[in-house]
Structures are given as C-alpha cells and as structure tokens.
Amino acid sequence: AQKVTQAQTEISVVEKEDVTLDCVYETRDTTYYLFWYKQPPSGELVFLIRRNSFDEQNEISGRYSWNFQKSTSSFNFTITASQVVDSAVYFCALSDWDDKIIFGKGTRLHILP
Amino acid sequence: GAGVSQSPRYKVAKRGQDVALRCDPISGHVSLFWYQQALGQGPEFLTYFQNEAQLDKSGLPSDRFFAERPEGSVSTLKIQRTQQEDSAVYLCASSFTTDMNTEAFFGQGTRLTVV
Numbered sequence: 001a002q003k004v005t006q007a008q009t010e011i012s013v014v015e016k017e018d019v020t021l022d023c024v025y026e027t028r029d030t031t032y033y034l035f036w037y038k039q040p041p042s043g044e045l046v047f048l049i050r051r052n053s054f055d056e057q058n059e060i061s062g063r064y065s066w067n068f069q070k071s072t073s074s075f076n077f078t079i080t081a082s083q084v085v086d087s088a089v090y091f092c093a094l095s096d097w098d099d100k101i102i103f104g105k106g107t108r109l110h111i112l113p
Numbered sequence: 114g115a116g117v118s119q120s121p122r123y124k125v126a127k128r129g130q131d132v133a134l135r136c137d138p139i140s141g142h143v144s145l146f147w148y149q150q151a152l153g154q155g156p157e158f159l160t161y162f163q164n165e166a167q168l169d170k171s172g173l174p175s176d177r178f179f180a181e182r183p184e185g186s187v188s189t190l191k192i193q194r195t196q197q198e199d200s201a202v203y204l205c206a207s208s209f210t211t212d213m214n215t216e217a218f219f220g221q222g223t224r225l226t227v228v
Binding site: 033037096 | 157158161169215222
C-alpha cells in the first residue's frame with residue numbers, strides 16, 4: 001500500500017534561515033512519482049515538483065532544493081534563505097506509475113519576520 | 114478564465130440537504146480531479162475524469178457522492194443527504210494530459226460546512 005509520512009506537523013523559523021521539510025514514503029512499486037505542492041492561505045495547491053523513481057538526482061530551483069534518497073525512501077525539501085512569503089502548508093505526495101496521487105498530511109511552515 | 118474556478122467558495126448546508134459544487138477547469142484540459150480535504154489533513158482523492166468519462170471513482174466515500182462532467186468541461190460534484198462528516202474543503206484540479214499523476218492545477222476549493 002502507498003503511504004506518505006510528513007512527521008513535522010508545524011515548523012517555525014526566522015526569516016532568512018534555511019528550513020528542511022521531511023517526507024518519507026512507502027510503496028511496493030518500483031516505478032512511481034513523488035511530488036511537492038504548496039498550499040498558501042488562499043487555498044489552492046501550487047505544484048512545485050514531480051520526480052520519477054528512476055531519477056535520483058537532486059534538484060535545485062532558485063531557493064528550493066529537493067533531496068531524493070531511494071535508500072531511505074525519502075524526498076526532502078529545503079528552502080534556503082526563507083522569506084515570509086514561503087509561509088504555507090507544504091504537501092509531499094506519491095503516485096504509482098499509472099495511479100492517483102496520494103498526499104501526506106502536510107507541514108505547516110511559519111516564516112517569522 | 115486563467116485558472117481553475119470553483120463555486121461556491123463557501124457553502125453551509127443543513128444536515129440532510131443536497132448540495133452541488135461546481136468546477137470550471139482550465140480551458141482545454143483533458144483531465145479533471147476532485148479531492149476532499151478535511152481540516153488539518155492532506156487532500157484525498159475522490160474521482161477522476163478524462164474528458165467526459167469518469168475513469169476512477171474509487172475515492173467516493175459513499176453512494177451519496179456523485180460527480181459528472183457531461184460535456185468534458187465543467188464538472189459538478191453532488192452530495193446527497195449531507196452529513197456532518199462531509200464537512201471539508203472540496204478541491205478540483207485539472208491537467209492537460211491524460212495521465213493521472215501529472216502536474217495538476219488546483220482551484221481554491223469549496224468549503225462545505227454541514228450543520
């Protein structure tokens with residue numbers, strides 16, 4: 001069965017600090033996709049990234065970076081030099097090759113000015 | 114419109130009442146998804162359409178929930194005889210591909226409160 005665990009329910013950091021959001025997943029499939037979405041207070045989920053299980057290269061996009069480690073079934077997300085606008089709920093998600101997306105429970109991130 | 118539009122944004126229903134939630138996907142998007150998000154939880158999949166065909170409805174919690182997309186564009190999620198446990202935000206998403214697990218664009222959701 002598929003499962004996504006985001007152990008951090010809520011994190012607060014001061015602006016400009018780096019912060020890492022943890023994500024651990026479970027799946028029996030060898031082919032799958034991993035995602036991160038951001039949900040600001042306005043409510044809509046904003047797509048951040050999708051990675052397939054064959055691509056373990058870390059990815060950087062501006063202040064965002066993702067660390068995919070198959071050996072530990074983790075797909076962690078780091079925000080460098082955090083800003084107040086990064087305050088949101090962040091969801092990690094998983095889907096098997098041709099199946100629906102399963103979301104974790106989310107991590108609420110507060111960036112304090 | 115430029116994004117996925119959902120209406121109403123807020124709905125208060127008395128227990129036992131029927132409700133209909135509307136989703137206008139991005140024009141030309143083939144795939145449409147409905148999710149239910151309870152307070153403090155992640156979105157949970159309800160159903161998936163590819164054009165007008167409902168290909169997966171495995172997430173609908175009971176036969177009180179019904180979704181349609183008759184012309185392959187606008188979709189309606191109907192909940193009959195609402196119950197308190199139906200209170201949640203209902204999110205709609207669309208994508209331009211036929212994959213169930215591609216980048217999807219979400220609406221702001223409809224917050225349903227059953228009293």
